Amino acid sequence: MKEINELNFPDDVRYAKSHEWARTEGDTIKIGISDYAQDQLGDIVFVELPEVGDTFGQSEEFGTVESVKAVSELYMPVAGEVMAVNNTLEDAPEKVNNAPYGDGWMLEIKADNPAEMDDLMDNNAYLQTLKG
Amino acid sequence: MRYLPHTPEDIATMLKEVKIDSLEGLFAHIPQDCRRKEALDIPAALTEWELNDHMDEMAHTMATAPEYRVFLGGGSYRHYVPAAASFLAARSEFVTAYTPYQPEVSQGTLQAIYEYQTLTAQLLGMEVANASQYDGASALAEAMLMAIRVSRKKTVAVSRAVHPMYRRVLATYFEPTEFNIIELPYLSDGTTDIGALRDMDDLGGVAVQSPNFFGCMENLEAIKSSLPDKKSLLVVCFSEPLAYGLYKSPGHSGADIACGEGQSLGIGPTFGGPGLGMFAAKMKYVRNMPGRLVGQTVDKEGNRGYVLTLSTREQHIRREKATSNICTNHSLCALAAVIFMASLGGTGFKELARLNYDKAEYFKGALQQAGFKLSFSQPTFNEFVVAFPDGFEKTYQELLHKKFIAGLPLVDFYPELKNHYLLCATETTARDDMDALVKEIVQ
Amino acid sequence: MKDTLGTTGLIFNESLLWEKGKKGRRGFSLPRRDVPEHAVAKKLEGPGPDFPDLSEVDVVRHYIRLSQWNFSVDSGMYPLGSCTMKYNPKTNEVQAARPGFAHAHPLLPQHLSQGALQLIYELEQYLTEITGMDATSLQPAAGAHGELTGMLLFYAYHKSKSAPRSKIIVPDTAHGTNPASAALCGYRSVPIKSNERGVLSPQAVEEIMDTDTAGIMVTNPNTLGLFEENIKAVADIVHAKGGLVYGDGANMNAVMGIVNMGDLGIDVLHLNLHKTFSSPHGGGGPGSGPVCVGKHLEPFLPVPRVIKQKNRYVLSEDFPESLGKIHAFYGNVGVMIRAYSYILSMGPENLKKASQLAVLNAAYIKERLKGTFHLPYDRPCMHECVFSDKLQEPYKVTTLDMVKRLMDYGFHPPTIYFPLVVPGAIMIEPTETESKEDIDLFIESMKTIAREAKENPELLHAAPCKTKRKRLDETLAARKPCLTG
Structure with missing residues (x-):
């Protein structure tokens, strides 16, 4: 595991307490897990994601991410309907480790209420929570 | 006592090291009211000589071949186990090892299980098999729970021609759940009546056994095409996997899950246990499968090796959300089975299956010639049901005195099948024995 | 320390079952056929499994070689906590x-x-x-x-x-x-x-x-x-x-x-x-x-x-x-x-004695390894004791590294990372059937490993080095499941 200052927390995404991130991209919002989360989990071996068309409330569980010896639940940072799922993770879950904010994204959703983005933290606030 | 290596001096030295003055003193921290006051009231220790006599005496009360001529099947079968197979399965490196948690020092068990998984998947015509479960009954129960997980429905249908005891275990597993079991009747030819399937909604899976409890092969393809919903799974159960050396395997007939008892494959009946719960499925369901899985990988130097894998399905990681509470498998039984399958080879497996079939067909013919009727017309493997005339019960008892066990009376399991008996013949059943039985019955 | 049990023996390579064999071999003796062949319903008939055909010698060598890659109670001390790996009597x-x-x-x-x-x-x-x-x-x-x-x-x-x-x-x-x-x-x-x-x-x-x-x-x-x-x-x-x-x-x-x-x-x-x-x-x-x-x-x-x-x-x-x-x-x-x-075979007295000696063995190990390894609960133990890797943290050596090294000394590792309440747990259950000499050798090996952790941590990161296989890639196994051959 890395030290916190070795991890990457870009400022173009917003963070949930449960370590997911969300980024507004035009009309939709992209969702993934933070560099901290992937580092804590270690080598990710499987990501279980919902289907396009499923809807979830804010903080509702939408999937799981597995390492060899652990399973973690994934929670929706903002409520909405799933528009796209990153199916490439099926064959290459390591993308979540290698590029958590890029190729390792998980969902693209249409938010019920885009204002929920304001409930999330910016990178500085998130970093503060990690440092405890 | 020969299993306890400590001499009085060892005990004294060790007690001194832990600063306690007696063996009793080791338990001084246990509250007095929790301590047992009286000695254990069990028989005094036997010498190995006395033990041998005692066990020998008990074992001799059991009716077994060759003293008895036993025509029993019904979920436990007598097959010949080659000397080499019993010898290998008794290797203490396999017998006295634990679950292979430390792969570097468990490659023997791990590779053997990987081979077992591979041969099992092949035999059942499925894509993936687990490292085994307790027995056929619990494998069926776990399969139906898995069908519910996969389909996200709440009802399963089970044929009445599935082994009655498997169905009882299934009912036990389902009792505390919100899920329902519907029983499907059987037809006059001995196969399952699937008429009711079409109107069922919320059906997560259908379980049939093939060969079924009556020995009859089910028409699996027809059942598969009658499933009312694409999401319902066809679960094919078995108690005699040797049949797939002759008949089409569950996988070749559309099964989504194949499970059952593998005792037939090189494991002694031992009064019903331990057996071998065989369990296989389509690869797309692998993450919903219960039980251990061994997978191939490489070590640090790039050499091929084996590990327990996909463990996140299991209880020690996922705890209450695990696919099952099962911790281990019946590893040693799986080992016996893979050694048995390897000894037979593909060619031998087919020959042995064919011989079992031919023996049973001969037996059928002999009984029919003597004037008895078969209860069901559907093709069978190595066991079948005969309808004897009224009063046969008395003959059956007389035959027991003559050391013939003339099959299993079905009336205890199927009240409507009074005078119907399930008879079995395997490669261990000599033609002379079958002829002798038929002769005795006719007398 | 006396000689360790661990050594590199004569270990054979062995391929997978289906990489051996030839059509036409057999390892099974069928009984002489005393009944005629009977026709089979074509609609139900199948091709049968495509298992490899092997001779009896092929099968025997194969599984004997595999057996030699296993650690077992019959080969040595197996102090796997919570599993009670006592001797399994042959009678x-x-x-x-x-x-x-x-x-x-x-x-x-x-x-x-x-x-x-x-x-x-x-x-x-x-x-x-x-x-x-x-x-x-x-x-x-x-x-x-x-x-x-x-x-x-x-x-x-x-x-x-x-x-x-x-x-x-x-x-x-x-x-x-x-x-x-x-x-x-x-x-x-x-x-x-x-x-x-x-x-x-x-x-x-x-x-x-x-x-x-x-x-x-x-x-x-x-x-x-x-x-x-x-x-x-x-x-x-x-x-x-x-x-x-x-x-x-x-x-x-x-x-x-x-x-x-x-x-x-x-x-x-x-x-x-x-x-x-x-x-x-x-x-x-x-x-x-x-x-x-x-x-x-x-x-x-x-x-x-x-x-x-x-x-x-x-x-x-x-x-x-x-x-x-x-x-x-x-x-x-x-x-x-x-x-x-x-x-x-045991009778009432020996059953009780078995429990007493199981507890004595664990207490003895706890006493002698205390200080070398961190003991989170220093209280009278029963038949097993739980240490952790806290004292080895400064050397960046973990419980996993240390128990892998234990294999090189000829012992099966204890249970590790359980119970969850002790981070880096090492759970040792010797059982009553281990003699004082074997337990002493185990203790010496553990102490040697603790010393190695300090002096040569790389040795532990690379362990085990004497086994048939070195550390296996569990991530690969889970990412690309290969469950049948």
């Missing part, structure tokens, strides 16, 4: 292999299977006595299966009171099977933390126990190797609210003849015949997981039960409140025979 194997038992069909008429029924009946009596409970069922096929049976008993009991409950209390030190078994019966686990002494506190139980809670699952001695000293008070609290106490008997080897589980207020207890009662683990089974119960739960035990009528043993289904069947037949009789043989 047990002889008894179980007697043709009368091994070839007995389970559906024999009862008067022709008296020996097996007697054995089941008597073994149930012995286990009832050893645990201090009132009745036993041998039907469950493994510890987890016994746990499931225990939870089904809870369910049946509460249902009989017309008051089904929805929750169950599970301590944070519990085995993962506990919550998984409870979940199969629809119970939601409510976790409870052990106190600073590593045991349950009655106050904590009092706070969460209510009339919707079916009961509590307790392992005693617990997985820290400590006796749950408040067990009676805990049981009283649970009983007062109508709940039941489940005892996980995985650690019974510490208390035979020392403690009556029934007296502690335990209502259901499962045993592992393959731990406490010396039947071999078989590389993961078959085991046997009997459940022992108090009088009030006896009516719910699985059927059929063996009862004695005059001098005959009879299988009875006449228990209308029974939870039903949990195994197709009567359970793992082959394992029961071994446990029965063990109990009769």
Whole structure:
């Protein structure tokens, strides 16, 4: 595991307490897990994601991410309907480790209420929570 | 006592090291009211000589071949186990090892299980098999729970021609759940009546056994095409996997899950246990499968090796959300089975299956010639049901005195099948024995 | 330190089964055919499995070579905490292999299977006595299966009171099977933390126990190797609210003849015949997981039960409140025979002595390794002791590294990273069948490893180096599952 200052927390995404991130991209919002989360989990071996068309409330569980010896639940940072799922993770879950904010994204959703983005933290606030 | 290596001096030295003055003193921290006051009231220790006599005496009360001529099947079968197979399965490196948690020092068990998984998947015509479960009954129960997980429905249908005891275990597993079991009747030819399937909604899976409890092969393809919903799974159960050396395997007939008892494959009946719960499925369901899985990988130097894998399905990681509470498998039984399958080879497996079939067909013919009727017309493997005339019960008892066990009376399991008996013949059943039985019955 | 046990022996390479063999070979002798061939229904006929064809020699060499890659109790000390890897007596194997038992069909008429029924009946009596409970069922096929049976008993009991409950209390030190078994019966686990002494506190139980809670699952001695000293008070609290106490008997080897589980207020207890009662683990089974119960739960035990009528043993289904069947037949009789043989060989005094020596061995290891490794709970232990890798942290050496190195010294690693309440846990259970010399050698090896951690951590990161395979890539195995060849 890395030290916190070795991890990457870009400022173009917003963070949930449960370590997911969300980024507004035009009309939709992209969702993934933070560099901290992937580092804590270690080598990710499987990501279980919902289907396009499923809807979830804010903080509702939408999937799981597995390492060899652990399973973690994934929670929706903002409520909405799933528009796209990153199916490439099926064959290459390591993308979540290698590029958590890029190729390792998980969902693209249409938010019920885009204002929920304001409930999330910016990178500085998130970093503060990690440092405890 | 020969299993306890400590001499009085060892005990004294060790007690001194832990600063306690007696063996009793080791338990001084246990509250007095929790301590047992009286000695254990069990028989005094036997010498190995006395033990041998005692066990020998008990074992001799059991009716077994060759003293008895036993025509029993019904979920436990007598097959010949080659000397080499019993010898290998008794290797203490396999017998006295634990679950292979430390792969570097468990490659023997791990590779053997990987081979077992591979041969099992092949035999059942499925894509993936687990490292085994307790027995056929619990494998069926776990399969139906898995069908519910996969389909996200709440009802399963089970044929009445599935082994009655498997169905009882299934009912036990389902009792505390919100899920329902519907029983499907059987037809006059001995196969399952699937008429009711079409109107069922919320059906997560259908379980049939093939060969079924009556020995009859089910028409699996027809059942598969009658499933009312694409999401319902066809679960094919078995108690005699040797049949797939002759008949089409569950996988070749559309099964989504194949499970059952593998005792037939090189494991002694031992009064019903331990057996071998065989369990296989389509690869797309692998993450919903219960039980251990061994997978191939490489070590640090790039050499091929084996590990327990996909463990996140299991209880020690996922705890209450695990696919099952099962911790281990019946590893040693799986080992016996893979050694048995390897000894037979593909060619031998087919020959042995064919011989079992031919023996049973001969037996059928002999009984029919003597004037008895078969209860069901559907093709069978190595066991079948005969309808004897009224009063046969008395003959059956007389035959027991003559050391013939003339099959299993079905009336205890199927009240409507009074005078119907399930008879079995395997490669261990000599033609002379079958002829002798038929002769005795006719007398 | 004396010479270590570990060495590099003559280990053979061996390919997979199907990479050997040739069509036309055989390793099986079929009986002479005495019946004619009969036609087969074409519609049902299949191609049969495409197994490799091998000679008997091929098969024998293959599995002998594989066997040599295994560590086993018969090759050395196997101090796997919570697993009770004691010596598996060879006479047990002889008894179980007697043709009368091994070839007995389970559906024999009862008067022709008296020996097996007697054995089941008597073994149930012995286990009832050893645990201090009132009745036993041998039907469950493994510890987890016994746990499931225990939870089904809870369910049946509460249902009989017309008051089904929805929750169950599970301590944070519990085995993962506990919550998984409870979940199969629809119970939601409510976790409870052990106190600073590593045991349950009655106050904590009092706070969460209510009339919707079916009961509590307790392992005693617990997985820290400590006796749950408040067990009676805990049981009283649970009983007062109508709940039941489940005892996980995985650690019974510490208390035979020392403690009556029934007296502690335990209502259901499962045993592992393959731990406490010396039947071999078989590389993961078959085991046997009997459940022992108090009088009030006896009516719910699985059927059929063996009862004695005059001098005959009879299988009875006449228990209308029974939870039903949990195994197709009567359970793992082959394992029961071994446990029965063990109990009769040991007798009452030696069973108690076994528990005493198991505790002595663990206490001795704890005393001698204390200081070398961090001991999170420095209190009198039972049959196992739990250390951690805290003192090795500065050298960036973990529990995993150290136990992998232990293999090079000729020992099987202890249980690691369990219980979860101790980060980096090393859980050592020597059992009573290890001699002082072997234990001393184990202690010396552990101390040498601790020294290596300080002086040459790389050695530990690279360990093991003497085994057939080096550390295996578990990530690859899980990312790209290859489960059949």
